[in-house]
Amino acid sequence: MAASDVKFLVCLKQVPDSTVRVKVAADGKSIATDGITWSISPYDEYAIELALEHKDGDPSTTVSVVTVGPARSRDALRQALAMGCDDATLVIADDKAGGLDVAKAIAAIVKEAKPDLVLCGKQASDDDQGLVGPALAEALGWPHVGMLTKIAAAGDGVELWREIEGGHEVWSSTLAVVGLVHKSAKEPRYPSLPGIMKAKKKEIPEKDLAALGVTPGAPRAEVIAMEPPPQRGGGKILKADGDVKALAVELARLLHEEAKVL
């Protein structure tokens, strides 16, 4: 990686906050969004944290953020700015824009901004598709590495640490590269109040898909129905009336016949 002036672009998505109890909307194929709290998808937050940690070590680093989504996504970008990102771009698109269209839109932004590293969360916490990152790398013709937990400069390139079962794999790559982030060592930072105030005043330029040369194609996948998981029934409590042996027999019978685990 160059000694200074490294440019990061972090792609983020605004999703329903993890504290929201999601309900299915009246149409039966989307979620009810009335009055819910939105936030940056958690893996994207880790991606921001990784980029900002690099900036902590080298202040010449710039960290830009971009999102493709409806107008409310501006709040997610403000949050990223409050955390310490330098600038943000909002690409206005329908909530239902497909992953490939989103990737194409970001690719157009990348060609303009010419970042050295593009970071995405490994997947968004709402639909869990994990499509945009790899699709973006494909659209750009860049290498991409997934499940990142650490980024370290190495010569002209970069060392990318990815989590595997029981340890880490270290990959090296030339720049530019797309990284899909799994986690950061530190929890994503809490914005300082001056950071929040500064973020409130920052201009966030808005673009639309057409201006980026993206014409939304016909959807390649369609949600047919959505339903909440079944209500969990209450557990069964066996009362011990002194006869422990009978109790054990009954427990074994239930495990065998009803739970079918024995």
Added chain:
Amino acid sequence: MIPPTQGLWAIVLLVLTLGAAAVFGYRVLGLYRLLRLGRDEARIDHPWRRLRDELVVYLGQRKLIKRPYYIRGVGHALIFWGFLVITYGSADLFLRGIVGWQMPLTETVAYAWILDVFAVAVLAAVVIAWMRRAFVRPPRMHIVTEGYVILTLIGFLMLTLLTFEAAWFASAERDSLLNLGGDLFRTKTPAEMLASLVPPGAERTLFVGAWWAHVGTILAFAVYLPRTKHLHIVTTLFNVGFRKQTPRGALDLIDDIENKETFGAANIRDFSWKQLLDGYTCTECGRCSDNCPALATGKTLDPQKIVLDIRDQLLREGPKLLGDAKAETTAPAHWVETKPDELWACTTCAACVEACPVTIEHIDKIVDMRRSLTLMEGAAPPEAQRAMTNIERAGNPWGEPRETRGDWAQGLEIPTFAEKPDAEYLYFVGCAASYDRRNQRVARALAAILKSAGVSFAILGAAETCNGDPARRMGNEYLFQLQAQQNIETLNAAAVKKVITSCPHCFNTIANEYPQLGGNYEVVHALPLVKKLLDEKKITMTDGAAAEIVAYHDPCYLGRHNGIYDAPRDVLDAVPGVTRAEIAPHNRERGFCCGAGGGRMWMEEKMGQRVNHRRVDQLLATKSGATKVASGCPYCLIMLEEGVGAKGVQESIKPVDVLELVAARLETN
């Protein structure tokens, strides 16, 4: 008593006095200028309460004579009152010595008596204080040479006083004194008794020598004083007079927060002049440290050290700042003395504030420094950040869904304000009782009591959000204000006038802090309300349950922060079959924190023993035979539950809320 300052000697005394006064004045002025480096803060509200404090706390020594410091407190009071009497005499010595004016009533037997008695008492107290430092070191008291020097000076003052008095009595007739008080003072004064020891012929020499030694010591004392912790004899007068008169539980508001650029105390200039005055006033007695639950359980926090760190930094860096207002000072991340670990260990339990004899306000300083860490640097511990993010996003520190806040009330026919807009009371449930399964039982208990008593009440349901207490105490004033404004809007829109809380933290914040943001309600904690309902015979309990002993644990935000000690005990005493036990000596104003206040509930506790485990140790040590420990706070309940579990005594002693004991015995009609 004619002073030995005839002719030229009066001029010598005048010159010496002026010289000492000049040095004293110069040093005090220096300290005053350093003090003015602090930010402005108005401390002139409630003048009558301030006057009362001067009489009770300063003159009356009220905060010195307290559990468990009665003997030491009386010792100090004797020195202090003696000082007042003797200072009156000193004024007489100087005035008469220089210009020949006499202070009223000093030429009376009564005054000689009082003066001598106090001189002997002070001498005795000084000897005891000296010995105590040398042989029975009080825990955590800073023993410095300075202390010995001052004690020796005071002792020498008393000896010289008694000597010249004795010498005077040896050569003069007591009849030359006005016999004020008649026969009351007929017997010999202590100095008069010593008069027979004065060698005949040496009366005059001894008188003159001791007189000058006495006067000289006073002047030396004045010169030395501003450099020492004994400056507290002067600063306490001001520190008491300018103490906070707002409720103890209320932290200061950061006004106009959206337009400020710096928040909290990042350097010495960010403390208010009063906070700096606290540093000058600290006597290093260590009572705050003695009572701190964090220090007692092996954390690095020491409240006395926090106060002294600020003083030391002011004395070290202040002079540089006086020359150049923009000079670099140590920033919090590089603080030489106070480390963030110390600041985050504070539970804001106010044991230190309660214990301080000179009304130092420790919590405000700690929170101001936390404000700097949280708001300026975003440097709160990760678990604290998680709690704050949860409050922001879900309206509760646990991150439970906003929409399910009112679910605890399902099936209980508890109306929301939307359903019952004319309800007399709002029950502000709070996050713990809304989401924590154990505390939901307390909310249900309170609802049952209120219904049984015919109290008209409603809840907000999902429209309620965290009152902001944890955020504010973690230093996140911005988040606190957002939460408070949101609740105030909701309450005002529902035209709420009266609020009940079952959580002392909700109570403290809504009652004492919401008025800062324009939210004025009549707020009552459930236990004083239940006490009132019992007095009015609106609650009847059945007698039938087996007799049990229940220990009462004082929640800090009911007790020390809001002075509610008796109502919970009265309620407990009214429960049929319950005998109350005290967790003495750690009860009432000396109650030991459960460890969860100040946002500590959501932070990890890795250093030393857990505060709640220590509390359970104290509970078990009383051997009261209690099978339950009752409190009036959801945090205390959670911490005590965890504590008895960890100690393996959950079968023999069960934590409960006082409300649950009442609800279990409600007469059902």
